[in-house]
Amino acid sequence: MELRSLIRLVPDFPKPGILFRDMTPLLQDPTGFRVAIEQLAAGTTGMGSLDYIVGIESRGFILGAALAQHLGLGFVPVRKPGKLPPPVLSQRYSLEYGEDELQLRAHALRPGERVLIVDDLIATGGTAAATAELVAQTGAEVGGFAFLIELAFLPGCKALPAGIPTHVLMVEESE
Numbered sequence: 676m677e678l679r680s681l682i683r684l685v686p687d688f689p690k691p692g693i694l695f696r697d698m699t700p701l702l703q704d705p706t707g708f709r710v711a712i713e714q715l716a717a718g719t720t721g722m723g724s725l726d727y728i729v730g731i732e733s734r735g736f737i738l739g740a741a742l743a744q745h746l747g748l749g750f751v752p753v754r755k756p757g758k759l760p761p762p763v764l765s766q767r768y769s770l771e772y773g774e775d776e777l778q779l780r781a782h783a784l785r786p787g788e789r790v791l792i793v794d795d796l797i798a799t800g801g802t803a804a805a806t807a808e809l810v811a812q813t814g815a816e817v818g819g820f821a822f823l824i825e826l827a828f829l830p831g832c833k834a835l836p837a838g839i840p841t842h843v844l845m846v847e848e849s850e
């Protein structure tokens with residue numbers, strides 16, 4: 676199954692110059708969605724035992740929740756600011772222009788627990804790196820990262836903490 680054929684390329688969205696990778700056709704295709712989850716799950720072998728899937732709002736929720744069910748693990752959401760009730764942990768991070776913030780429920784993870792961080796796409800890597808910082812604030816450990824798509828012409832995986840296994844289903848070499 677060629678998953679790439681289920682990703683729609685949309686020029687100039689959400690801004691001029693951005694080639695947007697739209698994963699909604701993949702989600703709409705039951706076989707494509709199932710194969711993507713199976714392939715993401717296959718990438719976790721070698722990551723050691725995992726306690727939770729941490730999914731990043733919002734497209735990371737869709738893949739992360741399905742993957743958590745597939746693997747028999749619980750799901751922990753990392754959300755944009757102001758969405759989770761207190762107490763929360765917060766992590767600010769840099770965007771191409773400006774700053775943003777992500778939040779995790781303060782007692783969702785405990786020291787020593789191991790998690791897999793899941794998102795649909797890694798571009799600059801800022802979102803996933805901030806999520807790893809949030810996990811580290813709890814004392815839990817990031818056992819791995821999993822993404823459907825890596826934009827390899829951006830810093831992406833190089834922005835992630837070193838030495839943690841990263842599994843990507845589709846590597847995009849050029850814009």
Ligand SMILES: O=P(O)(O)OC[C@H]1O[C@H](OP(=O)(O)OP(=O)(O)O)[C@H](O)[C@@H]1O
Pocket residue numbers: 731732733734735794795796797798799800801802803831
């Ligand atoms: O590697 P980065 O440069 O940090 O970018 C990757 C992030 O950007 C997109 O999310 P977006 O903020 O568009 O949110 P959404 O999933 O709610 O659409 C994508 O789903 C990743 O979370």
Ligand SMILES: Nc1ncnc2[nH]cnc12
Pocket residue numbers: 693694695696697796798
């Ligand atoms: N090119 C892109 N397509 C889809 N989501 C993105 N998030 C950051 N860059 C993106």
